[in-house]
Amino acid sequence: MKAITIKGPDYNSVVNKTEKMLKKGHTPNLAIVFLSIDHDDQELAVYLNSKGIQVFGATTSGEFIDGVIEEYSITLMLLDVNPEYFRLVFLETGDKSSFDISNKLGQIGKATFSNAAFIIASGWLSQDGEAIIEGITEGYGKEVTIFGGMAGDDLALKGPKVFTFNKSSDKGIVALIIDKSKIEVNGIATCGWKPIGTTKTITKSEGNIVYTIDDKPALDMIMKYLGIEMDVESGKEIVSQLSSYYPLQMERPGVSPVMRTAMFANKEDRSLICAGNVTQGAKVRFSLPPDFDAIEAVVDECEQLKSSAQMDADAIIMFSCISRRLSFGVMMPEELEQVQQVWNAPMIGFFSYGEYGKSKTGKHEFHNNTCCVVTLKEK
Numbered sequence: 001m002k003a004i005t006i007k008g009p010d011y012n013s014v015v016n017k018t019e020k021m022l023k024k025g026h027t028p029n030l031a032i033v034f035l036s037i038d039h040d041d042q043e044l045a046v047y048l049n050s051k052g053i054q055v056f057g058a059t060t061s062g063e064f065i066d067g068v069i070e071e072y073s074i075t076l077m078l079l080d081v082n083p084e085y086f087r088l089v090f091l092e093t094g095d096k097s098s099f100d101i102s103n104k105l106g107q108i109g110k111a112t113f114s115n116a117a118f119i120i121a122s123g124w125l126s127q128d129g130e131a132i133i134e135g136i137t138e139g140y141g142k143e144v145t146i147f148g149g150m151a152g153d154d155l156a157l158k159g160p161k162v163f164t165f166n167k168s169s170d171k172g173i174v175a176l177i178i179d180k181s182k183i184e185v186n187g188i189a190t191c192g193w194k195p196i197g198t199t200k201t202i203t204k205s206e207g208n209i210v211y212t213i214d215d216k217p218a219l220d221m222i223m224k225y226l227g228i229e230m231d232v233e234s235g236k237e238i239v240s241q242l243s244s245y246y247p248l249q250m251e252r253p254g255v256s257p258v259m260r261t262a263m264f265a266n267k268e269d270r271s272l273i274c275a276g277n278v279t280q281g282a283k284v285r286f287s288l289p290p291d292f293d294a295i296e297a298v299v300d301e302c303e304q305l306k307s308s309a310q311m312d313a314d315a316i317i318m319f320s321c322i323s324r325r326l327s328f329g330v331m332m333p334e335e336l337e338q339v340q341q342v343w344n345a346p347m348i349g350f351f352s353y354g355e356y357g358k359s360k361t362g363k364h365e366f367h368n369n370t371c372c373v374v375t376l377k378e379k
Helices: 011-023 041-050 098-112 126-140 218-226 235-245 292-308 322-343
Strands: 002-008 030-036 054-060 063-065 068-070 074-080 086-092 116-122 145-150 162-164 167-169 172-179 183-190 195-206 209-213 248-252 255-260 262-266 271-274 283-287 315-321 347-352 355-358 364-367 371-378
Touching (some): 011 041, 011 074, 030 041, 030 063, 041 162, 041 167, 054 086, 054 172, 054 347, 074 347, 086 098, 086 162, 098 116, 098 126, 116 126, 116 183, 126 355, 126 364, 145 183, 145 364, 145 371, 167 172, 209 218, 218 271, 255 283, 255 364, 315 322, 315 355, 355 371
Parallel strands (some): 116 145, 315 347
Antiparallel strands (some): 002 074, 030 074, 063 068, 063 347, 116 172, 183 355, 248 255, 248 283, 315 371
């Protein structure tokens, strides 16, 4: 497998670079495309299709290639890989639930390869991250491998999209199903966040809405406990302060915590609306704002993955929560660069609204405030 990365501020720029690459004799047949929602995804998909290149695409809240962060740009990873080793699938919910279409996706994967891995991107389905994991698992089987991210829309929070040729939707899932007997797929979902304070209990919640923590209104609890003030009229203020600096860590016995981001606050009932389900009765702790130790923890887990499962990689795909970018600030490039240097392979990624993957001691599940790193290596 050969991977080449391309980036540019607009359609013409990336097309010109792609044409130059093709003239050199490269023959890609698969494109991983991450771009700002300001761009016309179908314009690019039509062009790539005309060159015999299938498209796995998602809109973002920032893109990066080989450790370099881009703004409102178009990024591509062009792969030359045997077409018998993968299958691209695009599904929309329509009148079905996220679980139903994910279940169908799992069944498609099972019928295609006896040993499959799923790399997925989902649209505006923030309440259904767990349902997507559960659906694929139900359709394929418990030993399924799932990594991916939820599309972004530059923090407009109106409707991030996923796409392929001739298909684009904010209620869709695009999946790259890979034959693991031909291509090694390994990854890690890791965050590096440190917990703070005592364990608390979610005393009332429904789906992704947290009403009370220790029987106190969730918003009031977090503001008082952390000593912060914010304007609850502004959704972006909630994102930039709550989710970026003080995410919840849901504790589970024997496995790594799973992170949950508060995306909005309801000023009437003082609840928090999270980017993933929070189970009533769950034990949680708040998190400290990240420092360089968080980056070191992430890189260390990548190094462990390299030594235990994936010494070499042909390509790296990374899905990193937008909250990490907001909270890490100028430290963010440091994390991206160090992760890419672990394998020293071409890397593409984007800042997402949620991540799919497996932590070191957990199972494949839906995460927030996490980076999900996936490596590909043709056997």
